[in-house]
Amino acid sequence: MSTGVEAVFISYEADIKRKIFFLVSLCLVLLTVMAIGLCVGASGIGLGTVLASLFKDTGRSFGIIWMLRFPRILMAVLVGFGLGVAGTIFQVVLCNPLASPFTLGVGSAAGFGAVTAIIFLGTGSLLYGVAGGAFLFSLLSAAVMILIAKLKKASSETMILSGIALMFLFSSLTSLFQYTGTMQQVYEIVFWFFGSLSRVGWPEIGLAAVMILAPFPLLLRSAWDFNLLAYGDESAMALGVNPDRLRIWSVAAASLITAGCISFTGVIGFIGLVAPHITRMIIGNDHRFLLAGSGLVGGIILVAADTAGRTLWTPLVIPIGIVTSFIGVPFFVFLLMKRTREYW
Amino acid sequence: MLEARGIFFEYNGNKVLAAVRASVEKGGVVSIVGPNGAGKTTLLKCISGILKPTLGTVHLDGRDALGMPRREIAKQLAYMPQSMFFRFPGTVFDTILSGRRPYFAWRPSLKDLEKVETIIEEMELSELSMRDMDQLSSGQVQKVLLARTMIQDTRYLLLDEPNSGLDLRHQMELLETVAALAKGKGIGVMMAMHDLNLAARFSDRIILLHHGKIFSAGVPAEIVTPAKIRDVYGVESIVTRDNGYLNVQVLCCSGEQELDKPGRLPNRLSASGRKN
Amino acid sequence: MIDMHTIVSQKRLLHFCRMLVAMSILLQGKTALGTSITVLDSMGRKIEVSLPIKRIVALNSDVLEVLRTLKAQDLVVGVFSEIVRNRDFWGDLAQKSRVGSWREANIEAIVALHPDIVVAYSRNPGPELEKKMAPFGVKVLRLDFYKEDTLEREVMTMGRLLGREKEARRFCDWHKLHLDKLIKRLGLVKKRTSVYIENYTDYHTVAPGSGGHDMCTLAGGRNIASGFSIPYPRVTPEWVVSQNPDVIVKAAAWGGGYSLKTPAVFNRQKEEIMKRPAWQHIAAVAYGRVHVMDSAIWTGPRAIIGMAYLARWFYPKLFPDLDPKAWHREYIEIFQGISYRGVYVSSGFQETGK
Numbered sequence: 001m002s003t004g005v006e007a008v009f010i011s012y013e014a015d016i017k018r019k020i021f022f023l024v025s026l027c028l029v030l031l032t033v034m035a036i037g038l039c040v041g042a043s044g045i046g047l048g049t050v051l052a053s054l055f056k057d058t059g060r061s062f063g064i065i066w067m068l069r070f071p072r073i074l075m076a077v078l079v080g081f082g083l084g085v086a087g088t089i090f091q092v093v094l095c096n097p098l099a100s101p102f103t104l105g106v107g108s109a110a111g112f113g114a115v116t117a118i119i120f121l122g123t124g125s126l127l128y129g130v131a132g133g134a135f136l137f138s139l140l141s142a143a144v145m146i147l148i149a150k151l152k153k154a155s156s157e158t159m160i161l162s163g164i165a166l167m168f169l170f171s172s173l174t175s176l177f178q179y180t181g182t183m184q185q186v187y188e189i190v191f192w193f194f195g196s197l198s199r200v201g202w203p204e205i206g207l208a209a210v211m212i213l214a215p216f217p218l219l220l221r222s223a224w225d226f227n228l229l230a231y232g233d234e235s236a237m238a239l240g241v242n243p244d245r246l247r248i249w250s251v252a253a254a255s256l257i258t259a260g261c262i263s264f265t266g267v268i269g270f271i272g273l274v275a276p277h278i279t280r281m282i283i284g285n286d287h288r289f290l291l292a293g294s295g296l297v298g299g300i301i302l303v304a305a306d307t308a309g310r311t312l313w314t315p316l317v318i319p320i321g322i323v324t325s326f327i328g329v330p331f332f333v334f335l336l337m338k339r340t341r342e343y344w
Numbered sequence: 345m346l347e348a349r350g351i352f353f354e355y356n357g358n359k360v361l362a363a364v365r366a367s368v369e370k371g372g373v374v375s376i377v378g379p380n381g382a383g384k385t386t387l388l389k390c391i392s393g394i395l396k397p398t399l400g401t402v403h404l405d406g407r408d409a410l411g412m413p414r415r416e417i418a419k420q421l422a423y424m425p426q427s428m429f430f431r432f433p434g435t436v437f438d439t440i441l442s443g444r445r446p447y448f449a450w451r452p453s454l455k456d457l458e459k460v461e462t463i464i465e466e467m468e469l470s471e472l473s474m475r476d477m478d479q480l481s482s483g484q485v486q487k488v489l490l491a492r493t494m495i496q497d498t499r500y501l502l503l504d505e506p507n508s509g510l511d512l513r514h515q516m517e518l519l520e521t522v523a524a525l526a527k528g529k530g531i532g533v534m535m536a537m538h539d540l541n542l543a544a545r546f547s548d549r550i551i552l553l554h555h556g557k558i559f560s561a562g563v564p565a566e567i568v569t570p571a572k573i574r575d576v577y578g579v580e581s582i583v584t585r586d587n588g589y590l591n592v593q594v595l596c597c598s599g600e601q602e603l604d605k606p607g608r609l610p611n612r613l614s615a616s617g618r619k620n
Numbered sequence: 621m622i623d624m625h626t627i628v629s630q631k632r633l634l635h636f637c638r639m640l641v642a643m644s645i646l647l648q649g650k651t652a653l654g655t656s657i658t659v660l661d662s663m664g665r666k667i668e669v670s671l672p673i674k675r676i677v678a679l680n681s682d683v684l685e686v687l688r689t690l691k692a693q694d695l696v697v698g699v700f701s702e703i704v705r706n707r708d709f710w711g712d713l714a715q716k717s718r719v720g721s722w723r724e725a726n727i728e729a730i731v732a733l734h735p736d737i738v739v740a741y742s743r744n745p746g747p748e749l750e751k752k753m754a755p756f757g758v759k760v761l762r763l764d765f766y767k768e769d770t771l772e773r774e775v776m777t778m779g780r781l782l783g784r785e786k787e788a789r790r791f792c793d794w795h796k797l798h799l800d801k802l803i804k805r806l807g808l809v810k811k812r813t814s815v816y817i818e819n820y821t822d823y824h825t826v827a828p829g830s831g832g833h834d835m836c837t838l839a840g841g842r843n844i845a846s847g848f849s850i851p852y853p854r855v856t857p858e859w860v861v862s863q864n865p866d867v868i869v870k871a872a873a874w875g876g877g878y879s880l881k882t883p884a885v886f887n888r889q890k891e892e893i894m895k896r897p898a899w900q901h902i903a904a905v906a907y908g909r910v911h912v913m914d915s916a917i918w919t920g921p922r923a924i925i926g927m928a929y930l931a932r933w934f935y936p937k938l939f940p941d942l943d944p945k946a947w948h949r950e951y952i953e954i955f956q957g958i959s960y961r962g963v964y965v966s967s968g969f970q971e972t973g974k
Contacts, residue, residue: 008461008473012437015474042855043862060861060901067898068858095431179721182705187820187873198823198857201897224445230432231439237394238423239496240415240446284476285432288450315859316848317823 019289022282026296030077033300037073037307038065042315067201075200075208075264076306077299080271082212082261084279084298087272088291089219089254092226093247094159100273101258104145104159105166106138107269110262112170113137115177115192119185131207135259141166142255146248195266195321197306204264211260215253216291222246223287230285268321271298274332281335301328345369346421346500346532348391351400353383360386361397361556368532370499373523375543376536377567378553379577384536385426387553388502391534392423405499418446422496424489426504433477436469436488443492463491467521483514490518494525501525503535507542519546544568544590552576564590574598659777662742662764669737669759673782677730679740680722681706681875682765682920684713686775689791689921689955690784698733700725709878711958727752737761766919768834768927772796775921791955798924798947799838802931805938806840813934815841816865816904818893820873820915824854831919832871839930841867861901867933868893868904870912877914878962886912886966909933912966922951929965
């Protein structure tokens with residue numbers, strides 16, 4: 001008997017090690033992509049200058065590295081991470097592989113909130129206004145979604161359907177602003193709709209980091225509860241989880257993360273849907289590893305996409321949303337073809 | 345003793361359960377039988393606290409179970425649902441390990457892991473331990489779910505048709521495991537069953553539910569009789585005793601029952617009867 | 621050398637424009653014998669219109685401004701709905717029937733007005749406008765009025781159509797006189813000022829193919845985006861820093877400069893640009909040569925005013941006496957027939973003009 005038990009133990013340990021190895025590799029890839037992003041740019045500042053600028057003020061190059069490239073890359077990491085994590089949460093909580101911040105209307109609502117703040121508070125220094133507006137509306141849409149589902153006995157289909165309805169509502173409201181707005185407002189909305197990392201500075205990063213990273217430890221702590229929830233509410237309840245409470249607070253947390261991602265960079269969709277699935281296909285559905293994995297994969301995709309977008313056609317910029325799709329979609333389709341796991 | 349008394353349950357104004365009383369001693373096996381829609385699953389869910397009964401009490405060794413925190417219940421009483429879906433499936437090992445969830449916070453202890461390994465070995469699941477749940481046959485899934493329920497280390501098990509969808513061999517294997525748990529470890533088992541023969545064979549007591557009420561309760565020989573089967577299921581049958589086991593043979597649908605209850609479908613009933 | 625070459629090519633461009641004007645007049649001369657006239661619109665199409673034209677729908681502010689220049693505002697029966705944002709400037713014209721947005725007109729509203737012609741931009745609204753108007757016998761004329769090199773020809777075409785050649789000629793003469801003033805003196809420029817122009821949306825610039833690029837070049841600036849292949853490209857802040865332009869000009873999508881009493885709106889945008897991270901390393905920001913211009917004088921019939929401001933911002937020493945405000949006053953009072961007022965650029969002009 002003991003040999004059999006040992007064999008099981010060994011394969012379990014190997015499985016855990018494989019997952020940890022995957023996470024560590026992701027970190028290394030992310031650091032590499034970040035380093036590459038830091039060394040390329042329209043100004044042609046190369047590796048040597050970058051290294052020198054890291055430690056001493058070299059004037060203009062120093063400014064370019066520290067004020068332009070670094071914030072941009074850090075924000076890409078944060079936003080990619082946040083969308084990946086939020087997507088994973090929405091998927092498991094609604095037991096639906098199609099769920100993501102944008103398919104659920106939370107993204108559109110956050111966008112509407114940000115645009116509303118921009119229009120009514122005016123452009124310029126209104127960091128907290130935009131972030132607050134985005135969070136308020138993303139939370140509102142999540143609340144409406146949960147409320148509808150609650151009244152109709154929380155089935156995941158109801159939540160998805162109400163989410164899609166909300167997405168259309170908020171998209172239309174934003175379009176209405178665009179249609180009736182003054183020229184200045186229209187161009188502001190255009191900037192926002194394209195999705196862009198160009199406006200990001202250190203204050204934005206600070207606020208976004210709080211909104212995106214603060215809820216993460218809480219979510220990670222409940223990894224086992226998410227694992228149980230994936231097998232259905234009854235099974236989760238039988239093992240001591242309160243599914244409704246878990247669902248409500250984690251959707252609120254994911255909405256906060258979504259708002260943090262969207263407030264300062266505009267619409268960068270798609271990652272929230274794809275990053276979790278890419279990670280699931282590689283390391284499976286254990287949320288202890290999946291949450292961080294999805295975040296890292298999202299970060300890698302976004303940094304890579306941004307770096308490609310501003311160097312491929314330098315000095316022109318290909319909007320980040322476009323490059324994300326160009327990089328993400330083929331990879332995703334490739335994995336879909338090769339996958340061994342079937343979820344849907 | 346696990347004891348539910350005066351359980352009423354209403355869903356959208358429909359009375360699903362009315363004044364149901366059910367109990368099981370440690371080491372005992374109690375089967376809940378009855379036609380489709382009689383309220384078997386609902387009763388198990390009410391006792392396990394997954395559904396909140398409209399009225400009634402559940403006592404776990406004398407303590408009020410309905411007022412206990414979820415996690416506390418999960419340490420005393422394990423519930424195995426009839427089926428589960430695997431949208432985002434984990435591995436067999438992780439699924440069984442999740443049965444220890446009431447005992448650890450984030451990182452399972454070595455003891456937890458050892459328990460998982462032992463039970464995987466006992467239930468001959470070693471080959472499958474790193475497979476994802478959606479790659480198993482339904483018999484294997486039931487085995488894994490039973491393993492997860494067992495590893496919860498509770499004094500009572502509530503099983504909802506544990507043998508559904510299994511072939512003869514797997515049915516016997518699973519029910520023998522359950523019986524061994526009851527007799528060997530003194531665990532109280534309450535299970536919903538469709539198959540009267542198996543229910544009669546593996547249970548100390550049988551509760552026969554009909555339209556959400558207890559039609560009759562007692563030792564198998566008192567319950568599994570042609571008269572009661574006719575009244576509740578609406579079929580004519582003969583019950584024999586072969587090799588020490590009760591054996592129900594269904595003959596045909598009862599005519600008057602058909603007229604009496606137009607909502608019942610005689611075809612389906614006779615079909616399920618023939619399966620026995 | 622390079623600089624001289626471009627100035628010469630500018631002159632050639634202008635010469636070419638004048639030839640085009642002459643040609644189109646010739647074309648009209650031949651066919652204007654009967655009760656109809658055939659003109660060449662901005663898309664190069666020959667459009668035959670019956671005379672006289674008594675009812676016009678003007679779908680954008682550029683057309684409407686030109687119609688007022690031609691003293692033809694009485695013929696206007698329908699206007700674009702956005703006109704209400706600028707009531708002060710348009711006066712009674714804002715009371716005319718409104719027929720929807722400049723890029724998405726309400727066909728039914730236009731038809732109800734029984735116009736003889738509808739005048740719109742080449743690209744907006746789309747070709748469905750012609751399709752929908754054809755059954756009602758309404759001619760759609762596409763005249764842009766926002767590109768410097770075709771402005772004079774387009775104004776002359778409009779004048780010919782309405783029998784107001786005298787007014788059209790008067791505007792073209794005034795326009796040419798001022799343009800020549802600028803170009804003559806810009807011929808003296810040795811080293812051209814490098815300029816980053818930001819369009820209405822942040823980090824969107826203008827490149828060859830856009831009206832903004834033409835304005836910048838005609839005003840003697842070297843657009844740092846002149847090598848790009850798309851007219852309205854997006855750039856990174858890093859690229860702007862690395863190009864280190866001498867002057868930054870932002871086109872503000874305001875358009876209502878006529879109603880303004882202070883430059884606060886433009887100054888806010890100017891400050892926002894100067895505060896952008898790492899932009900203190902750009903010469904334009906370091907020396908305070910960042911300017912914001914209202915879209916009212918940015919491209920369109922009043923582009924010459926905008927160009928005067930640009931020339932003065934680019935070469936303050938070369939144009940110490942240039943007074944764009946006086947030019948603007950002439951235009952507003954002579955051609956638009958209203959009194960001059962409003963604020964159209966951010967402050968800081970006086971300092972750099974010294």
